[in-house]
Every structure is written in C-alpha cells, then in structure tokens.
Amino acid sequence: MSIHEISHVAVVGAGQMGRQIAMLSALGGLNTMLMDTNPSVLVTARDELEDRMNHWVIKEKLTPIARVKALARLTATTSLESAVAQADVVIEAVVEKLALKRKIFAQLDSLAPRTAILATNSSTIASSQLGSQTTRPEKVLNMHFFFPPLQMTCVEIVRGPKTSDETVEMALALCQRIGQTGILVQKEIPGFVANRILGAIEREALALYEAGIADFKDIDLICRQALHHPIGPFEIMDLSGNDVTYLAMQQIYEETGDPYWKPPATLVRKLEEGLLGRKTGTGWYLYSEDTAPR
Ligand SMILES: NC(=O)c1ccc[n+]([C@@H]2O[C@H](COP(=O)([O-])OP(=O)(O)OC[C@H]3O[C@@H](n4cnc5c(N)ncnc54)[C@H](O)[C@@H]3O)[C@@H](O)[C@H]2O)c1
Incomplete structure (x- = not known):
C-alpha cells in the first residue's frame, strides 16, 4: 500500500x-x-x-x-x-x-x-x-x-x-x-522520548524544590530565562495536570522499577489535596478566571 x-x-x-x-x-x-x-x-x-x-x-x-x-x-x-x-x-x-x-x-x-x-x-x-x-x-x-x-x-x-x-x-x-x-x-521505551525528557525535567525540578534549593516559582523563572524554555516545569505540571504528571512517572516507575522515577512527595501531596492545576483552579499556582497564573 x-x-x-x-x-x-x-x-x-x-x-x-x-x-x-x-x-x-x-x-x-x-x-x-x-x-x-x-x-x-x-x-x-x-x-x-x-x-x-x-x-x-x-x-x-x-x-x-x-x-x-x-x-x-x-x-x-x-x-x-x-x-x-x-x-x-x-x-x-x-x-x-x-x-x-x-x-x-x-x-x-x-x-x-x-x-x-x-x-x-x-x-x-x-x-x-x-x-x-x-x-x-x-x-x-x-x-x-x-x-x-x-x-x-x-x-x-x-x-x-x-x-x-x-x-x-x-x-x-x-x-x-x-x-x-x-x-x-526506533525502540519501545516507557515514556517514549518526549515524556521521558519532560519527566526528567519535572522530576529534577521537584527534587530541587523539595531540597529547599529554590522556590518553585524561581525554578520556573530560571528555566524560562536561563534555558529559554517557553514555560517552566511547575507551569507545565499545572497545564497538563498534576495527576497526569503523577501517572506518567508512576507508570515508568512500575515498568522500570527504577526509584529515580518514583513520584516525589510534593507531587503526591498535590494529588491528595485535589490541587491538580489549571483544571481545578489551583495547582502549584492559583489561576484566575482568565487562567493567568498568580
Ligand atoms: N490527554 C492527553 O494529553 C494525551 C496525550 C497523548 C496521548 N493520549 C492518549 O490518548 C488516549 C485517549 O486519551 P484522552 O485524553 O483522549 O481520553 P478521554 O478520556 O478524553 O477519551 C477516551 C474516550 O474513549 C471512549 N471509549 C471508552 N471505551 C471505548 C470503547 N470500547 N470503544 C470506543 N471508545 C471508547 C470514551 O467514551 C472516551 O470518549 C489514551 O491512550 C492516552 O494515553 C492522551
């Protein structure tokens, strides 16, 4: 064909x-x-x-x-x-x-x-x-x-x-x-390419935040201004949904058994509190009606 x-x-x-x-x-x-x-x-x-x-x-x-x-x-x-x-x-x-x-x-x-x-x-x-x-x-x-x-x-x-x-x-x-x-x-791999790279960035950003290295807003700012990312990792998690990010990491963790991919505690807490991101009005950021982060 x-x-x-x-x-x-x-x-x-x-x-x-x-x-x-x-x-x-x-x-x-x-x-x-x-x-x-x-x-x-x-x-x-x-x-x-x-x-x-x-x-x-x-x-x-x-x-x-x-x-x-x-x-x-x-x-x-x-x-x-x-x-x-x-x-x-x-x-x-x-x-x-x-x-x-x-x-x-x-x-x-x-x-x-x-x-x-x-x-x-x-x-x-x-x-x-x-x-x-x-x-x-x-x-x-x-x-x-x-x-x-x-x-x-x-x-x-x-x-x-x-x-x-x-x-x-x-x-x-x-x-x-x-x-x-x-x-x-070319080969099947959990997360394929895009979600694997995105997951690694998000995971690293969460680890830096949890270790008190920088506030999450400042991590986003550094990614945007120093790395020229159009949007920061915490903003992305809010956009796609903290539940979606959690499930993506959990899936790779379950498939690989690699503790690197275990969803970090602050992300788990967002889920427990129902703070899923833009779709619930609050995630890492608060969203007003025009969905601009605050
Ligand atoms: N949402 C995303 O950001 C995204 C991105 C890339 C890939 N995906 C993948 O796309 C797929 C769908 O995700 P989604 O976000 O559109 O989900 P969704 O929940 O919005 O839609 C799924 C649809 O499947 C329908 N459905 C359930 N059982 C069915 C059946 N037996 N036959 C036909 N339809 C049936 C449901 O009625 C529903 O409309 C998933 O495999 C997901 O991994 C999602």
Missing part, C-alpha cells in the same frame, strides 16, 4: 485526543470515521470541532469552503464494525486501560481490512502489547500525538519489535499528509 492508496481513516475513541486527531485527518483530505461507544461524546465532539473550525475561518487559518469540505469528510458512529470496515488506517484513542485496548485490537484485527494499519495513540502502552492480540503485528505501531492535536505539530512514531519498515513509512507519510511532523522512535 502507498500513501496515495490511503483514503479512509478510522479513529476509535472520541475523547479530547481522538476527536482532534479525527479532525486533523479530515482536514488532510481523508474520509474519517470517528467512533465512540458513548453517543453523547460524539455529539459534544462534533459541536466542539465545528466551533473550532469556525474559529479557524475567523482567524483565516481555513477558508470557509475548506471548513465545509473537512467537516463533511468526518462521520461519527457508535459502531466499531462500520467505523473500520473500509479503513486503511485505524488510530485507537480510547481510555488508557490495557485490558480494554487489548480487547479492541483483537476486534480490530477481525473487523478491519487485512491490509489496514492499526495504530495506538497511547502515551504509555507499547504497541507490541496490543499487536500480540492480532494476526498482523507487523502492521501495528504507536502514533503518539500530543495534546491538543489541533495545535501541536508533532507525532512520535514508535515501532515495536515486529513493526515492518513499510508500516513505519506509511505512518510517517500519513503524518505529513495531515500536517504533522512524524518523528521515528
């Missing part, structure tokens, strides 16, 4: 990631089926995407005609069978539960065309754990998009030990087609 033969994409799971991945695919000219078991999620997803595309037209990022065409290419369904029946590529973006994803990959193997590539958007589950549920492990890989996909421009393409070169090339070409830079990660 060549990239020119890819015309149908199915995205399974229409949450905060899946809906935007589906929109990228439709914007890239591909017939896109967005599937979720929860019909109300599909309605909310459609409304949100229409609003976003309206906004893009107002900002002149998209012409009105391109908006209409892209939205017309995007179809929603609660049926996995009809979502993937014609798919050349399936991108799974359901909740981060291994047992559920394994079950879905087994279903995809029997429902999707024999030639279809089966990708997972999982942040932590290596595709080989899902490919083993299929008869086509050479066509299975991670396509790890970043949140929010309609603003971010990079996808980690993580190959498993059985992923074929052809599958990797197709995934990289697909990224290009939908306006993303696909970047190859």
Whole structure:
C-alpha cells in the first residue's frame, strides 16, 4: 500500500485526543470515521470541532469552503464494525486501560481490512502489547500525538519489535499528509522520548524544590530565562495536570522499577489535596478566571 492508496481513516475513541486527531485527518483530505461507544461524546465532539473550525475561518487559518469540505469528510458512529470496515488506517484513542485496548485490537484485527494499519495513540502502552492480540503485528505501531492535536505539530512514531519498515513509512507519510511532523522512535521505551525528557525535567525540578534549593516559582523563572524554555516545569505540571504528571512517572516507575522515577512527595501531596492545576483552579499556582497564573 502507498500513501496515495490511503483514503479512509478510522479513529476509535472520541475523547479530547481522538476527536482532534479525527479532525486533523479530515482536514488532510481523508474520509474519517470517528467512533465512540458513548453517543453523547460524539455529539459534544462534533459541536466542539465545528466551533473550532469556525474559529479557524475567523482567524483565516481555513477558508470557509475548506471548513465545509473537512467537516463533511468526518462521520461519527457508535459502531466499531462500520467505523473500520473500509479503513486503511485505524488510530485507537480510547481510555488508557490495557485490558480494554487489548480487547479492541483483537476486534480490530477481525473487523478491519487485512491490509489496514492499526495504530495506538497511547502515551504509555507499547504497541507490541496490543499487536500480540492480532494476526498482523507487523502492521501495528504507536502514533503518539500530543495534546491538543489541533495545535501541536508533532507525532512520535514508535515501532515495536515486529513493526515492518513499510508500516513505519506509511505512518510517517500519513503524518505529513495531515500536517504533522512524524518523528521515528526506533525502540519501545516507557515514556517514549518526549515524556521521558519532560519527566526528567519535572522530576529534577521537584527534587530541587523539595531540597529547599529554590522556590518553585524561581525554578520556573530560571528555566524560562536561563534555558529559554517557553514555560517552566511547575507551569507545565499545572497545564497538563498534576495527576497526569503523577501517572506518567508512576507508570515508568512500575515498568522500570527504577526509584529515580518514583513520584516525589510534593507531587503526591498535590494529588491528595485535589490541587491538580489549571483544571481545578489551583495547582502549584492559583489561576484566575482568565487562567493567568498568580
Ligand atoms: N490527554 C492527553 O494529553 C494525551 C496525550 C497523548 C496521548 N493520549 C492518549 O490518548 C488516549 C485517549 O486519551 P484522552 O485524553 O483522549 O481520553 P478521554 O478520556 O478524553 O477519551 C477516551 C474516550 O474513549 C471512549 N471509549 C471508552 N471505551 C471505548 C470503547 N470500547 N470503544 C470506543 N471508545 C471508547 C470514551 O467514551 C472516551 O470518549 C489514551 O491512550 C492516552 O494515553 C492522551
């Protein structure tokens, strides 16, 4: 199969990631089926995407005609069978539960065309754990998009030990087609590359803060001003959610057994106190209604 033969994409799971991945695919000219078991999620997803595309037209990022065409290419369904029946590529973006994803990959193997590539958007589950549920492990890989996909421009393409070169090339070409830079990660590793580096920065920042070396606001300031990071590690934790940061570290800790990745005590305390970041109004910083940190 060549990239020119890819015309149908199915995205399974229409949450905060899946809906935007589906929109990228439709914007890239591909017939896109967005599937979720929860019909109300599909309605909310459609409304949100229409609003976003309206906004893009107002900002002149998209012409009105391109908006209409892209939205017309995007179809929603609660049926996995009809979502993937014609798919050349399936991108799974359901909740981060291994047992559920394994079950879905087994279903995809029997429902999707024999030639279809089966990708997972999982942040932590290596595709080989899902490919083993299929008869086509050479066509299975991670396509790890970043949140929010309609603003971010990079996808980690993580190959498993059985992923074929052809599958990797197709995934990289697909990224290009939908306006993303696909970047190859040659081997499966917990956290892949981006979250591994981010986790290391966050972990170090937390250790410095806990040791009383500097206040967390000053650590953010140093990262922004001395290292030219656009935002400091504590601001990032608040943005993605302290619960998300905790789970990412805990996952690597459990997989590697390396105490370096054990979530630090101050991060655990934020969770216990329900101070998750911007989404709860308070995390490391307090947020006013316009979400500016105080
Ligand atoms: N949120 C992030 O920042 C982020 C970033 C990169 C990757 N990811 C990965 O993307 C995936 C989804 O994350 P999310 O944040 O969009 O989650 P989410 O909770 O917003 O959405 C998950 C969706 O899956 C649906 N779902 C549950 N069971 C299903 C089934 N059997 N079939 C179809 N749909 C089903 C739910 O109804 C829900 O709409 C996860 O694997 C996560 O690791 C998340």
